[in-house]
Amino acid sequence: MLPLLHLFGLTIQTPLLAVLLGMTLGLMLIARLATERGLKGNELFDAGFYGLIAGVLGARAGYVVANFAAYGREPLSALIPSTTALLPETGWLCGIVFAAIYLWRKHLFSPDLPDLIAPGIAVFAMGMALGSFFSGDSFGIPAQLPWSIYLWGEWRHPVQLYEAAGLAAILVALLYLLRRRVPEGVVALAFVGLYGGLRALIDATRAGVPTLFGLRITQLAGVAAAVAALWLIMELYAGRTSAARVQTDAGSLSEAPPVKTGEP
Amino acid sequence: MWTWYTRPGGAAGSDIIAAAARIGSAAPDITLDTLDGKTISIAALKGKAVVLNYWASWCPPCRAEMGALNEVYRDYRERGVVILGVNQMEPAATAAAFVHQQKLQFPIALDIDGQATRLYRVSALPTTYFIDRNGVIRDIIYGGPMTRPLIESKVNALLAH
Numbered sequence: 478m479l480p481l482l483h484l485f486g487l488t489i490q491t492p493l494l495a496v497l498l499g500m501t502l503g504l505m506l507i508a509r510l511a512t513e514r515g516l517k518g519n520e521l522f523d524a525g526f527y528g529l530i531a532g533v534l535g536a537r538a539g540y541v542v543a544n545f546a547a548y549g550r551e552p553l554s555a556l557i558p559s560t561t562a563l564l565p566e567t568g569w570l571c572g573i574v575f576a577a578i579y580l581w582r583k584h585l586f587s588p589d590l591p592d593l594i595a596p597g598i599a600v601f602a603m604g605m606a607l608g609s610f611f612s613g614d615s616f617g618i619p620a621q622l623p624w625s626i627y628l629w630g631e632w633r634h635p636v637q638l639y640e641a642a643g644l645a646a647i648l649v650a651l652l653y654l655l656r657r658r659v660p661e662g663v664v665a666l667a668f669v670g671l672y673g674g675l676r677a678l679i680d681a682t683r684a685g686v687p688t689l690f691g692l693r694i695t696q697l698a699g700v701a702a703a704v705a706a707l708w709l710i711m712e713l714y715a716g717r718t719s720a721a722r723v724q725t726d727a728g729s730l731s732e733a734p735p736v737k738t739g740e741p
Numbered sequence: 742m743w744t745w746y747t748r749p750g751g752a753a754g755s756d757i758i759a760a761a762a763r764i765g766s767a768a769p770d771i772t773l774d775t776l777d778g779k780t781i782s783i784a785a786l787k788g789k790a791v792v793l794n795y796w797a798s799w800c801p802p803c804r805a806e807m808g809a810l811n812e813v814y815r816d817y818r819e820r821g822v823v824i825l826g827v828n829q830m831e832p833a834a835t836a837a838a839f840v841h842q843q844k845l846q847f848p849i850a851l852d853i854d855g856q857a858t859r860l861y862r863v864s865a866l867p868t869t870y871f872i873d874r875n876g877v878i879r880d881i882i883y884g885g886p887m888t889r890p891l892i893e894s895k896v897n898a899l900l901a902h
Contacts, residue, residue, distance in 0.1 A: 481864050481883060488865050488884060544894035554888040561882050562891050613763060629761040681747030685765075688749060696744040 480612050492608035493560055499604015500529060503597035510593045510655065520583050521593075528576030535571025539564030591665035592655065599648040599668060603641050610637035618684045634682035643675040660713045666706045673702030762861040764881060768793070768872045771857040773827065773850035776837055781825065781850055783876070790899035791872040792824040792892065795858065797831055798839040800866040805886035807843045813892045814847040821874070822896055823848070829866060830855050871895045873902040 482489045504525040512518030540562045541548045541555040548555050580586055609615040617626075617634030625632040650671060654664045677699030680686060686693040760767040768791075772782040783791065794810060796803035807826075814824040824847040828836040833851055840849055852858055861870065869887065871880040879902060880895050 483865070490883060540894070544890065544897065547890040547893035547897065551888065551890050554890045557888055559891060561880065562894065629763065629766070677744065681743065686749070691750075692744050692748050696747070700744060 490560065491611040492614075495604050495608035495611055496601075497604070499601045499607070500525075502604070503600035506600055507593055507597035510596065514589065514593070516587065516593070517583070517585060520585055521580075524576045524579040524583070524585065525597075527579055528572040531575035532568045532572025533563070535575075536563035536565060536568025538571075539567025588661045591662060595665045595668035596648055596651045596655070599644050599651060599672075602672070603644045603648075606637050606640040606644060610635070610641070616684055617682045620682070633684070636679055636683045639679045639682065640675070643679060644672070647671045647675065660717045662713055663710055666710050666713070670703045670706030670710070673699040673706065675699070677703065762870070762878065762881075764878055766878060767876050768870065768878050769860045771827075771860060773852060773857060776833065776840060776849045776851065781848060783872070786823055786825070786872075787876045788821075788874055790822045790874055790896060791870075792822070792896065793861075793870040793872060794824065794826045795829055795852075795861070795863045795866060795868045796826055797829045797866055798835055799831075802885035803867040804839075804843075806867060806888075806892075807845060809887060809889040809892055811843070811845055811847065812889055813896060817893075817896055818847075820900065822900070825850060827852050827857055829858050829863070871899055873899050875902070877902075 480491060482491050482494075504522050507525065508518035508522035510518075511521045537555070537559075543564055544562075580590075606615075613628055615637055616628050617636035619631045620634045621632055622634070624635060626635045627633075647668065651664055651668055654667055677696045680693055680695045680699065683693070683695070686695050688694065689697060760769045762769060768783050770782060770784045772780060772784075775781050783793070792810070792813075794806075796807070798804070810824055810826070814822070826845070826847060826849045828849060828851050830852060833853075836849060836851060850857075861868070865883055867885045867887075869882045869885075870878055871882075873879050879899055882891075882895075
């Protein structure tokens with residue numbers, strides 16, 4: 478755990494750094510994959526970047542509005558940057574809405590957009606997992622293993638590192654699928670399914686997760702996401718197979734010799 | 742099967758978390774001498790909202806936020822809010838001179854040997870912990886200076902818990 482890093486007289490919040498790094502690298506990957514497919518990668522990067530800025534401003538504005546009783550007397554203090562005076566809900570809302578409007582105005586929506594975004598989200602999630610490792614959040618249950626980490630007074634599973642490593646493997650799988658001719662939507666669904674499976678597996682070693690009927694909610698949600706994604710992938714493949722069959726049948730009909738009708 | 746076998750408290754282990762200087766955990770107890778010769782502890786402040794501020798007189802952002810902390814203490818002390826400044830390993834005379842110069846009204850504790858600093862894993866100054874009436878840490882602010890509205894918003898959140 479290393480929440481603060483002192484470098485050249487600066488104090489850097491390592492969790493925030495990891496998240497921002499994950500977000501930037503994720504956006505760069507999306508832009509590169511889009512460019513490889515002949516799409517406007519730079520504009521996709523811009524959509525994410527402007528969405529990030531809108532998200533930060535939205536989170537800050539949301540916090541100030543929610544605490545107007547405190548900020549009303551000194552409204553200028555709302556302009557002072559602070560990483561702890563943010564409202565995540567308004568931040569996510571503003572960021573997503575702004576990025577969506579930008580994509581729509583620039584005509585960047587395409588059927589394979591979710592497939593291109595999925596690997597970028599995997600990289601961003603890796604940044605989040607590493608951020609949790611640095612801050613000591615989302616920590617593991619006690620365990621005496623050669624690779625256990627000492628955190629909060631006990632030796633524990635480094636579940637944040639399990640998650641980051643699992644996401645790295647998922648990223649490799651997604652990039653492999655992107656280079657194969659899979660139906661549109663399969664890569665995005667594969668991310669949902671694989672990440673769901675990963676959480677169902679590793680959250681067995683995560684402490685402090687809320688439970689439902691005695692079972693961890695994140696594990697249950699992970700299993701549900703994996704099953705749903707698998708079912709949808711099978712549907713996509715079934716749809717493509719039947720479409721190909723219809724096309725083949727139509728082709729054989731058009732190529733068939735004209736049926737002779739009875740001639741006098 | 743896996744989710745059932747690995748359920749909390751099941752075969753794979755327990756989820757019990759001890760007191761720790763992290764958001765969501767019980768605040769570790771510290772007992773320190775104050776500048777006015779009394780003793781103060783986190784355990785004794787249970788039932789009150791506590792703002793635990795680690796500072797030192799040589800630290801510019803610490804100095805910059807003392808006025809805001811003083812104002813919030815003045816306005817919220819009647820509502821059950823305690824601001825406890827913990828001076829990090831300075832001589833009592835140095836801390837006292839600073840308190841006198843800044844006209845601070847809230848209690849100041851002395852962490853002479855740095856034990857409270859180590860227990861709360863303070864690695865930068867100022868660091869401020871917001872502890873609710875049940876003794877649970879609800880927020881941590883690394884660095885500063887904090888503005889009055891920021892402190893007030895965090896204190897209001899503590900009182901709402």
